[in-house]
Amino acid sequence: MRRLGDLEAEIMDRFWRWNRPATVREIVDDINRHRDVAYTTVTTVTTILFHKGYLTRERDGRVWVYRASATxxxxxxxxxxxxxxxxxxxxxxxxxxxxxxxxxxxxxxxxxxxxxxxxxxx
Missing domain, CATH: 1.10.1220 (Arc Repressor Mutant)
Structure with a gap:
């Protein structure tokens, strides 16, 4: 298993701390409280985390809602x-x-x- 990159770890940290499903918008808004990050960048990294198996996702209307697949x-x-x-x-x-x-x-x-x-x- 490869160690998470900086932004991957930052995104996963939110899922692990929150222990609930979240949208990319929620992640972006929380990260942007501390530093600027583009919505598209977080979308890309979150999608990569999904394809790597770190996240699961399901549709809620027009948006994906993600959840950590493991602790x-x-x-x-x-x-x-x-x-x-x-x-x-x-x-x-x-x-x-x-x-x-x-x-x-x-x-x-x-x-x-x-x-x-x-x-x-x-």
Whole structure:
């Protein structure tokens, strides 16, 4: 999975934060509160995100209404999976990754491992 570009990430961030369907107009209006971006540019990038599978869409009258097809966490996990597979030695990749975690992140990892262990239990 390729990492999102800057505008792609900015658009997806709105869908993930809002957790609801939205139109290109809503996205443009929100981005334009912070910086100028053209409606056509956001339309193009949103359409690309749809074709890449990051968004779903349905017609509402004359406009498309988009929704994130997966959560931010699922996207981040897919990036991590790709990173793990990028190395020749998954154990070495995991070790390097874990060595870079702070105490809060390590605690979260331990909790996640316990959860997975319980799910796959006896």
């Amino acid at each position: 931010r966490e699922a996207y981040a996990a897919a990036l991590m999976e790709d990173g793990l597979r990028a190395g020749e030695d998954p154990s070495a990749v995991l070790l390097r990754f874990v060595e870079g975690l702070d105490e809060h992140e390590l605690a979260a990892l331990r909790g996640a491992l316990r959860t997975v262990d319980r799910r796959s239990g006896p």
